[in-house]
Amino acid sequence: MIEALIRVIGVSSIGLVLLIFAFLLREGVPAFLTTPLRGLFGTRWYPTFGFFGTLPLILGSILVTLTAVAIALPLGVATAVFVREVAPNWAREVLKPMIEVLAGIPSVVLGFFGITILAPLVREGLGTPTGLTAFTGSLLLAYMALPTMISVAEDALDAVPRSYRDAGLAMGATQWQTIWRVVVPAARSGIVTAVMLGIGRAIGETMAVMMVTGNAARMPITLNSLFMPVRTMTATIAAEMGEVAHGSAHYHVLFAVGILLFVFTFLINLAAASTIFQKRRRGGLR
Amino acid sequence: MNRQVVQRLGFALLGAVALIVVIPIVLVIGIIVVRGAGAISWGFLTEMPRDGMTAGGILPAIVGTLVLTFGTAIVAIPMGVGGAIYLSEYARDTWLTRAVRLAIINLAGVPSVVYGLFGLGLFVLFLQFGTSILAGSLTLSIMTLPVIISAAEEALRAVPTEFRTVSASLGGTKWQGIQRIVLPQAFPGIITGVLLGLLRAAGETAPILFTVAAFYLPYLPHSPFDQTMALPYHLFVISTQVPGMPDEIKYGTALVLLVLVLSMNLVATLIRGYFRRRREW
Numbered sequence: 001m002i003e004a005l006i007r008v009i010g011v012s013s014i015g016l017v018l019l020i021f022a023f024l025l026r027e028g029v030p031a032f033l034t035t036p037l038r039g040l041f042g043t044r045w046y047p048t049f050g051f052f053g054t055l056p057l058i059l060g061s062i063l064v065t066l067t068a069v070a071i072a073l074p075l076g077v078a079t080a081v082f083v084r085e086v087a088p089n090w091a092r093e094v095l096k097p098m099i100e101v102l103a104g105i106p107s108v109v110l111g112f113f114g115i116t117i118l119a120p121l122v123r124e125g126l127g128t129p130t131g132l133t134a135f136t137g138s139l140l141l142a143y144m145a146l147p148t149m150i151s152v153a154e155d156a157l158d159a160v161p162r163s164y165r166d167a168g169l170a171m172g173a174t175q176w177q178t179i180w181r182v183v184v185p186a187a188r189s190g191i192v193t194a195v196m197l198g199i200g201r202a203i204g205e206t207m208a209v210m211m212v213t214g215n216a217a218r219m220p221i222t223l224n225s226l227f228m229p230v231r232t233m234t235a236t237i238a239a240e241m242g243e244v245a246h247g248s249a250h251y252h253v254l255f256a257v258g259i260l261l262f263v264f265t266f267l268i269n270l271a272a273a274s275t276i277f278q279k280r281r282r283g284g285l286r
Numbered sequence: 287m288n289r290q291v292v293q294r295l296g297f298a299l300l301g302a303v304a305l306i307v308v309i310p311i312v313l314v315i316g317i318i319v320v321r322g323a324g325a326i327s328w329g330f331l332t333e334m335p336r337d338g339m340t341a342g343g344i345l346p347a348i349v350g351t352l353v354l355t356f357g358t359a360i361v362a363i364p365m366g367v368g369g370a371i372y373l374s375e376y377a378r379d380t381w382l383t384r385a386v387r388l389a390i391i392n393l394a395g396v397p398s399v400v401y402g403l404f405g406l407g408l409f410v411l412f413l414q415f416g417t418s419i420l421a422g423s424l425t426l427s428i429m430t431l432p433v434i435i436s437a438a439e440e441a442l443r444a445v446p447t448e449f450r451t452v453s454a455s456l457g458g459t460k461w462q463g464i465q466r467i468v469l470p471q472a473f474p475g476i477i478t479g480v481l482l483g484l485l486r487a488a489g490e491t492a493p494i495l496f497t498v499a500a501f502y503l504p505y506l507p508h509s510p511f512d513q514t515m516a517l518p519y520h521l522f523v524i525s526t527q528v529p530g531m532p533d534e535i536k537y538g539t540a541l542v543l544l545v546l547v548l549s550m551n552l553v554a555t556l557i558r559g560y561f562r563r564r565r566e567w
Contacts, residue, residue: 003376003461009365010372011382013435014389016428020396023407078303086297087304095304097555102311104482104551105544106489108518112525112540113314116533143310150307176293197395204397206492207518211526234399234492241403241496246411258403262396269395273388 024262028255035253045217045231047240052253056219058260060230063220064134064209065202068141072198076146077184077191080153085179103147111211114140119212126227132214134230140208145198152197156190157183189275196272200265203234210235233257315548318540325538334504339524340531344539349506350419350514351546354498355488357423357510358430362487363480365427366434370476373435374442375464394432399492401429406496420510422498429493430483437479441472474561481554489547491518501527517543 031040035052042053083095118139119131126135160183168178184191214229217236237254244250333343369390377383405425415421445468453463469476491499499519507514521539524531 006368006372007376009368010377010386012365013369013393013431014382014386016431017389017393019408020393020400020404020428023404023412024400027403027407075303075307078300079307082300082304086300091301091304095308098308098311100555101315101548101551104485104489104547105311105314106491106518106547108489108491108522109318109540109544110314112521112536113318115525116536117317143307146307174289174293176296177289200395204395204399206397206399207522211522234397237399237403238492238495241406255403255407258400262400265395265397265400266392269392270388273391 021262024255024259028252028259031249031252031256034249040253040256043219045236047244047250047253050249052249054233054253054257054260056217057231057233057236057257059220060134060213060217061203061232061234063225063230064137064141064213064232065199067135067138067226068145068202069195069198071138071142072145072149072202073195075142076149076194076198077153079146080150080157081179081184083150084154084157085175085183099147099150102143107144107205107208108211110140110144111208114208114212128227130214130229132212132229133227134213134220135226137209137213137230137232138226140212141202141205144205144208145201148201149194149198152194153187153191156187156194159190160186193272193275196268196275200268200272203268204261204265206234206238210238215239233261237261315544318537318544321533322537322539322541322544325534326541330535330538331542335502336504339502339520339528340535344517344520344535344542346503346506347515347517347520347539348542350500350516351488351518351543353419353507353514354422354426354494354516355484357419358426358487359480359484360427361424362427362430362434362483366431366480366483367438367476369431369435370438370442371464371469374439375460375468390432390435393428394436396429397492398429398490399495401425402493402495402497404428405493410497416511417496417498417500417513418511419498419507419514422494422514422516423510425493425497426487426490429490430487433483433486434479437482438472438476441475441479442468444475445471474557478554478558481550481557485547485550485554488550489518489543491522494519517546 031052040052041055042051043055044051044053045056079095083092087095114136115132119136121131122128122133122136123131164182164186165178168182169175173181209232213232213235215231215235216229217231218228220228220230237257240250241254244254330343331348332345334345336342373383373386377386402425405421405428409415409421409424410417449467449471450463453467454460458466494516498513498516500513500515501523503513503515517539521536521543524539525536
């Protein structure tokens, strides 16, 4: 009896994924039917006037996410190398729990910190008219992606066999040379996974981004866009869904944006998962 | 330059980067604790908000978050642990199992705001629960499910196979072995995963935006079909939507939320450490 129940629960988790997608489709597909594709991927997002161009939102998400990962990648890899290869025990004992704490801080608290402390700093530091910029969001997102990226990168470094390090040192290389010419290259597929999971984490983040990026739906195509307000897909859904009439064109378009997000994170996770599976199948590294 | 000098400089640089990572964490927590501590009083924790939330306490938000977390636990713990038992003890390596696993990995990566949309579509509108504690808790539990499943599965898998073999050799059925031997052994790992999942649910804002959260509702909820305030949404509201909000209340609210979430985190860490030291295998 209980065993049958457990079986049902296990399989229902696939059911859930399908159900989520089904409901997004159910509410989102009408957007593709009522708004012509050219309008849906247009460059103007003015829902009240019937302009549902999602391009500024998509580009906004991409800009903020890629900048965040570009900031987080060197920080994350260096921290993972430090923790795994270099740090004395006491430093490791301090660092690991701190990073776990960071992973536990709710995004709305980081957003609150961003809006009250970080945004004024950005405004004064960069001399921008407002501190609520894409860059401010990227900084927050970078820190939010760090715990995932560090832990995945650490696992990748951990999986590099001891003999690789010994061989490097035996060749007369210093520990520093061994780390950067042998260990890190051997762990590169894990580091790629870390980057992908970081992207997945950053593009789906909502509250912190909505609070600090200024939410102006403009095309971020000029060079200084990073230091101007921007609006992401997630922030648009969160900010506008509460106020639209259920069943209106605007409502369906917001679900369509949700479909885009779902598909995008799905692909990213699939890619990240397949590199993990591959590694397992080969029974080793690379 | 001498290779040893390069190495020493390099290690110092790595240490400096680690500091760059850690210092902002300390700053965020430090600033919120220092500025928020002044707001914390018995009244702040036990009174209704007054004057458009600019005075009084945050009781309904605290109660709302506790109720939502409890509701999430009721649904997500049995389903999550059940799913994990299925995956680690029963499922053979078939395409279906692989599909389940992939589904769970992907569920874990779905953005929280998309869970919010899903909850709105399924629970609020399709099943007509309305914006209610019921709809919010169900949405949060579906978001929490993959976290609990992965953690519990890992804990179950860590129990050595011999334990199961011995139980079977003594004439126990498979389920008896799981219930009396494997589950108790995996318990600390499962509890840690459950707490980590629930603290994420307690701190999330996006999934409750359209499924339960009330902007300003100075009453305590009476039934699962009521709306409620919740700490994360309240913090969002008072720090972006309400002009003239006293800083003290904002920092105080952030501090209460932070303490709630981080104390769950601490308990999880302590449980894990305690049982790891006591484990005999």
